[in-house]
Amino acid sequence: xxxxxxxxxxxxxxxxxxxxxxxxxxxxxxxxxxxxxxxxxxxxxxxxxxxxxxxxxxxxxxxxxxxxxxxxxxxxxxxxxxxxxxxxxxxxxxxxxxxxxxxxxxxxxxxxxxxxxxxxxxxxxxxxxxxxxxxxxxxxxxxxxxxxxxxxxxxxxxxxxxxxxxxxxxxxxxxxxxxxxxxxxxxxxxxxxxxxxxxxxxxxxxxxxxxxxxxxxxxxxxxxxxxxxxxxxxxxxxxxxxxxxxxxxxxxxxxxxxxxxxxxxxxxxxxxxxxxxxxxxxxxxxxxxxxxxxxxxxxxxxxxxxxxxxxxxxxxxxxxxxxxxxxxxxxxxxxxxxxxxxxxxxxxxxxxxxxxxxxxxxxxxxxxxxxxxxxxxxxxxxxxxxxxxxxxxxxxxxxxxxxxxxxxxxxxxxxxxxxxxxxxxxxxxxxxxxxxxxxxxxxxxxxxxxxxxxxxxxxxxxxxxxxxxxxxxx
Amino acid sequence: xxxxxxxxxxxxxxxxxxxxxxxxxxxxxxxxxxxxxxxxxxxxxxxxxxxxxxxxxxxxxxxxxxxxxxxxxxxxxxxxxxxxxxxxxxxxxxxxxxxxxxxxxxxxxxxxxxxxxxxxxxxxxxxxxx
Numbered sequence: 158x159x160x161x162x163x164x165x166x167x168x169x170x171x172x173x174x175x176x177x178x179x180x181x182x183x184x185x186x187x188x189x190x191x192x193x194x195x196x197x198x199x200x201x202x203x204x205x206x207x208x209x210x211x212x213x214x215x216x217x218x219x220x221x222x223x224x225x226x227x228x229x230x231x232x233x234x235x236x237x238x239x240x241x242x243x244x245x246x247x248x249x250x251x252x253x254x255x256x257x258x259x260x261x262x263x264x265x266x267x268x269x270x271x272x273x274x275x276x277x278x279x280x281x282x283x284x285x286x287x288x289x290x291x292x293x294x295x296x297x298x299x300x301x302x303x304x305x306x307x308x309x310x311x312x313x314x315x316x317x318x319x320x321x322x323x324x325x326x327x328x329x330x331x332x333x334x335x336x337x338x339x340x341x342x343x344x345x346x347x348x349x350x351x352x353x354x355x356x357x358x359x360x361x362x363x364x365x366x367x368x369x370x371x372x373x374x375x376x377x378x379x380x381x382x383x384x385x386x387x388x389x390x391x392x393x394x395x396x397x398x399x400x401x402x403x404x405x406x407x408x409x410x411x412x413x414x415x416x417x418x419x420x421x422x423x424x425x426x427x428x429x430x431x432x433x434x435x436x437x438x439x440x441x442x443x444x445x446x447x448x449x450x451x452x453x454x455x456x457x458x459x460x461x462x463x464x465x466x467x468x469x470x471x472x473x474x475x476x477x478x479x480x481x482x483x484x485x486x487x488x489x490x491x492x493x494x495x496x497x498x499x500x501x502x503x504x505x506x507x508x509x510x511x512x513x514x515x516x517x518x519x520x521x522x523x524x525x526x527x528x529x530x531x532x533x534x535x536x537x538x539x540x541x542x543x544x545x546x547x548x549x550x551x552x553x554x555x556x557x558x559x560x561x562x563x564x565x566x567x568x569x570x571x572x573x574x575x576x577x578x579x580x581x582x583x584x585x586x587x588x589x590x591x592x593x594x595x596x597x598x599x600x601x602x603x604x605x606x607x608x609x610x611x612x613x614x615x616x617x618x619x620x621x622x623x624x625x626x627x628x629x630x631x
Numbered sequence: 632x633x634x635x636x637x638x639x640x641x642x643x644x645x646x647x648x649x650x651x652x653x654x655x656x657x658x659x660x661x662x663x664x665x666x667x668x669x670x671x672x673x674x675x676x677x678x679x680x681x682x683x684x685x686x687x688x689x690x691x692x693x694x695x696x697x698x699x700x701x702x703x704x705x706x707x708x709x710x711x712x713x714x715x716x717x718x719x720x721x722x723x724x725x726x727x728x729x730x731x732x733x734x735x736x737x738x739x740x741x742x743x744x745x746x747x748x749x750x751x752x753x754x755x756x757x758x759x760x761x
Contacts, residue, residue: 197639224639226742226758250738250760287702287731346703356735357761395702398737398760402695409741410684422741561637562761589733631735 158200160191166614167547169215170204177420178207184218185548185614190606193559197224199231205420206234210428211241213496217548219503220610221557221602225249227423230502231557235549236429238488238495242417243434244426245404245441247499248486252400252441253448254359254392255326255482256504256526256554257456258537260378261385261463262474265365265626268385271466273584276363276627278462279387280586283361283455285354286631293351293454300348301336307446308453317453318477324515325480326505326523329449331487335439339396340403343440347396347447352454354391356589356631358596360531361455362388363584363627367534370619374539377521378478380621387475388535388623389455390528392484393448400444404437429497438486445485452480478537479515479524481505483554491549498549506540506552506617514540525617529556529604531585531596531628532578536608536619543615552617556604565600566591584627592630633661638758641740646755651686654746654755655693656711659725662694663708665734665759666701672729677706682720687746690755693721694739701732736761 159174163183168191170182182203186194194200199222206216206228213235222231227246236242268275284291293316295303302310307330308322322329336344354361366384369375380386393400408425411433412418417426427433456477464472486499507514507523514523522539529535533556544550560568571590574597578585587593611617636643644661648654681696683689700706706727714723737760745756 199639226641226740226760230640246740246742287733287735342699346699357737399699402738405738405741406683406688406692409688422744425741558640561639562642563635563637592734 166610170200172207175204178204180207180212180215182207182216184222185610186220187606187610190220190610194222199224199229202227202229203232205424206232208420209234209236209242209244209424209426210417211237213237219553220607221502221553221555223558225501227421228499228501231553233498233500233503233549233551235496235498238429238497241429241497242426243429243437243486243497244424244499245401245408245437246423246425247501248401248441249484249501250398250401251392251484252397253445253482254484255448255452255480256528257389257452257480258478258526259387259456259459260380260476260478261471263385263467263471264383265385266383272363272626275462275466276584276586276629278466279361279459280629282458282462283352283354283629285629286356286588292349292353294349295351296348300344303450304336304339304443304446305334306330307449311450311453316457321453321456321477324477325449326482329446329453331442331445333439334442334446336443338436338440339400339443343396343399343403346399347394350394350396351451352458353394354455354631355394356592359391359631361629362531362625364388364535364623364625366621367624368622370621371539374521374618374620377518378524378537378620379476380478380537386623387459388526388528389452391452391455393444394451396447397444400440404440408433441486445482449480481525489550491545496549500551502554503551504554505550506538506544507550508540508542508545525552527553527555527604527608530598530601531625532581532583532598533604534625535623536604537621537623538608538611538617539620540617541615544617547614548616552611553607556601556607558600559602560600562595565597566594568599569594569597583625586628587630596630633657642759642761644757644759647752649752651753652714652716654753655690655714655716655721658690658694658755659697659708659711662697666732667707667730668733669730671707675706675727675729676712677725677727679725680722684719686718687744689719689721690746690757691739691741691744694757698736698739702735705729705731707732734761
């Protein structure tokens with residue numbers, strides 16, 4: 158493969174590498190990571206993205222890139238709103254899968270032996286896996302209001318706080334959400350799933366701030382060394398999955414009408430200006446709003462658990478740091494041009510001064526959360542100017558998978574992993590040994606190196622490292 | 632016969648059988664095994680009918696419908712009792728067992744999708760987002 162070094166952190170496959178590529182494909186990585194990336198089909202998938210109509214500048218991948226379907230995971234692409242396309246497969250089935258961080262008004266040493274009790278209480282109050290007991294059940298007009306307004310629609314029911322919404326990307330609501338573009342089946346799948354984690358790599362972690370890299374930024378985010386945090390990773394559940402399924406099918410059938418030829422059927426797309434494109438954007442925005450409402454409800458349950466174990470003052474003092482989406486398509490402006498930025502396993506990371514981040518963080522830059530794995534740690538970053546210049550305001554979304562699920566299961570059994578994690582002081586609540594083994598820490602890349610590449614590339618700066626104390630998984 | 636292939640982040644299903652009908656039957660069995668290992672409740676038979684614009688797309692729709700039945704009604708496919716397969720439509724009766732799925736499938740993708748004759752029999756490949 159013709160892979161050229163642009164600088165120490167950026168590599169490029171030129172547009173001339175394939176006759177159907179319209180723009181280059183670029184990867185942020187160091188040399189060693191690049192060798193690992195080349196082991197699977199992720200670079201071929203990135204080149205496929207570079208063939209899509211109306212793509213601007215380059216198809217870009219972050220250092221956590223790995224093989225997905227259609228777009229690689231850790232990939233992004235921006236499309237001209239007049240001439241470009243929108244691709245449901247480029248957003249993925251878990252629309253607005255994302256991460257939310259809560260900071261407790263306590264330090265880890267204050268918790269003592271109540272750590273396990275708190276993890277247990279959270280696992281009781283937040284349904285995980287296929288379980289729905291305790292989910293918020295909404296149908297009809299009430300569900301449609303959530304699809305239109307996101308978490309703000311839940312405040313009247315006493316779920317969450319207004320300040321949580323202010324500290325959420327896009328304030329938890331994408332414009333243009335249209336419940337009528339969401340199928341009956343998607344409505345049905347979502348009706349009993351608000352406040353549920355789901356399965357796969359979704360999780361909820363109790364953590365402590367292990368290290369602070371940037372005291373000023375950490376103080377701005379309300380974080381200090383030793384502090385307790387809770388990280389929530391979930392998405393739009395069955396509702397979002399069904400929206401993607403419905404629109405990939407629809408766009409697959411309309412490709413010929415628009416004269417679009419693709420190297421991969423999963424990249425099925427439609428012009429942003431077409432009825433099909435507009436309908437998908439309306440449905441996707443509704444699913445994104447549902448996902449924010451889902452994480453908002455989970456956070457509410459976590460606060461209730463904190464109240465039950467640590468008392469009302471601890472619950473009241475638990476502050477949402479921020480909430481970021483990492484599977485979404487959004488209209489943003491770069492160089493005076495409106496672009497539809499697809500992020501598939503990639504996180505918005507706007508720099509200091511951006512009007513699109515909360516005023517209290519505007520001097521610091523947008524908070525970004527990068528989960529590593531349940532045995533290693535996660536990062537809090539702050540967006541930097543380089544993200545706008547080099548990656549359409551985007552950084553990575555995690556460590557990135559290295560090993561397949563079957564490969565992980567071959568190397569360790571769930572019961573053994575559970576024992577290893579608990580010997581490190583990490584409480585585990587996961588009903589599925591199989592699911593636990595698939596998410597073993599060695600199945601992921603080294604999150605420290607991934608984040609170092611992002612920082613050296615000027616996309617975001619390290620603020621703090623979080624160490625897991627307890628994990629709840631489906 | 633089916634097997635699961637290594638894929639960095641998702642699940643890739645490979646099936647080799649003597650006919651397209653057998654591919655669809657085996658796909659249902661493979662999916663059932665992925666969704667739940669039990670315990671199972673009562674046996675239930677359900678009718679499944681889906682359409683698509685071509686045969687590979689029909690395999691995607693078939694699996695999508697079975698994923699939906701598992702998530703929404705707790706029906707885990709066990710075997711296909713009867714099947715009437717055309718190029719763009721399939722009507723079948725599927726024997727299921729009631730069970731909460733232990734593993735959820737987000738979607739059945741068209742990525743590197745294959746379904747066609749190969750080596751005197753039939754071969755299919757399909758990637759599931761898990």
